[in-house]
Amino acid sequence: MRFRLSLASTTVVAFVSAVAACGSGDDAGGYPSAGKQSTATAATTTQRTTASPAATGPSAATGATRAATTLQLSPVGTFDSPLYVTDAPGDTRRLFVVQQGGKISVIRAGRTVRRPFLDISRLVTSGGEQGLLSVAFAPDYARSGRFYVYYTDRDQQQRVVEYHRASAERANAASARLVLKMSDREPNHNGGQLEFGPDGLLYIGTGDGGGADDQHGSRGNAQNLSSLLGKILRINPRKAGGNPYSIPAGNPFAGRSGSVRREIYSYGLRNPWRFSFDRGGGALVIGDVGQNTIEEIDYVAKGGGRGANFGWRPFEGTQRHSPGESAPGAIAPVIQHTHDDGYCSITGGYIVRDSTLPATIQGQYVYGDFCDGRIRAARLSTSGATDDRALALKKVSSLSSFGEDARGRVYVTSLDGPVYRLTAG
Ligand SMILES: [Ca+2]
Secondary structure (H helix, E strand, O other): OOOOOHHOOOOHHHHHHOOOHHHOOOOOOOOOOOOOOOOOOOOOOEEOOOOHHHHOOOOOOOOOOOOOOOEEEEEEEOOEEEEEEEEOOOOOEEEEEEEEEEEEEEEEEEEEEEOOEEEEEHHHHOOOOOOOEEEEEOHHHHHHEEEEEEEEOOOOOEEEEEEEEEEEEEEEEEEEEEEEOOOOOOOOOOOOOOEOOOOOOEEEOOOOOOOOOOOOOOOOOOOOOOOOEEEEEEEEOEEEOOOOOOOOOOOOOOOOOOOOOOOEEOOOOOOOEEEEEEEOOOEHHHHHHHHOOOEEEEEEEEOOOOOOOOOOOOEEEOOOOOOOOOOOOOOOOEEEHHHHOOOOOEEEEEEEEOOOOOOOHHHOOEEOOOOOOOOOEEEEOEEEEEEEEOOOOOOOOOOOEEEEEEOOOOEEEEOOOEEEEEEEO
C-alpha cells in the first residue's frame, strides 16, 4: 500500500524510483512453479483469452427474468482516510469503517453513527503507510464481543491488539490486550490485514519490514523463516495459559524447533496489504505490492497457502529480482500489472459471492490499484487468470481497500474519503 501522504517520504521515493535495481532480465533458474503462469514476459498482465468468456455469464436471450446486468458504485458514506470496511458476525445491521488515524466508525441503517465505535488515535502513528490498518471480529463475536485491530504504535512498531465491545456501537477502550508486537525499522511495508479464515483462526498479513528491496538481514525478511515479516501469519489469538496467543497445531512450521517462527503460514511476500478468503470455496487470494516494476495477485486453492512461498525477494512477480537467490517452491502470481502501465500499489479485493449482483461478476475476483483507480475483475484458478478486465465503473481515487460483509456484499474505500458498495446498476 502506498498512501498518498507518503509520496514525499524518502522510503516511498525509493519504492518508486529505484528502477535501476530491477529489470535485469536475469532468468537464472526460472520460476520454479511449472504449470502456473508460463509466459516469459512477466511485465504483462496474465490474461488468457477464453473462447467464450460469456459462457459463465447470463444468457440474455433465454433469461426468463430480467436480472440486472450492470454494476455501479453506490456511496455509503464519507470518512477521514478510510482504509477498510467489514461487519461483525451476528450483526447484519451495522458496518464498521476503519480510518487510518485511529478510529473505527459505525454505519447503521445507512447513516454514520456520530460517536466512533473505537478511537485509539492517541496510540497510533498515522500517515504514509502507517496507522490503524484493519479490524477483524472474532467468529464468536456475538457471544464473546472479541475483536482485533492492527496498528502502528507510537514507537512505530506494529501491534495486534484484542478489544471487547461494551455495546453494539461502542468498544470498551479499557479492554485492550496486546496479542502480538512486531518490531519494524522502516515506516513502509507494514502489511496490516487481519482476517479470520474458514478455520476460525486469525490470519495476519505482515510487510517485509520496509525500506526497499527487502534490505534488512542477509537475505531479507520475506524468505527468512526466523522473521515474522513478509509473511501471512496464523494464530489462535485467544490467551492460552501464560501466552498471549497460541500456535495452531496445523501450522506448517509448528513442529520446528530453533529460530523458525511457528506463527508463519505463508512467506515470500513483500507487502500483502490486502488478502482475502473466498467465502465460496476457501481459496486464499493475496494482493502483494511490488517493488519498482510489477504488482501481483497470488491465488492458492483452499489450504494451499499452508507453507506456501510466494517468491519475494528473489522474484518480483515472475521477474528475477535478486540474482542468485532461490525461492524454494515459489508459487507464481496469477495476475501481474506493471508500473509502466500506471499501476503502483495493488489493492487486493474479494471473490464476489453477492447474489444481488449480476451473474457476469459472480465468482470473479474484484481488485484494483491505488494509482490506477479502476476496479478490475478476473476469474482466478490455480492455473492462472482469465477475463481480467477493467469494469465499467468510475475510477476510485486513492483506492485504499476493498471490504466484504457477512452477506458477501463488497465495498470499496478511497483514502480521499468516500466509501462505496458495489451494487447492481
Ligand atoms: Ca515497516
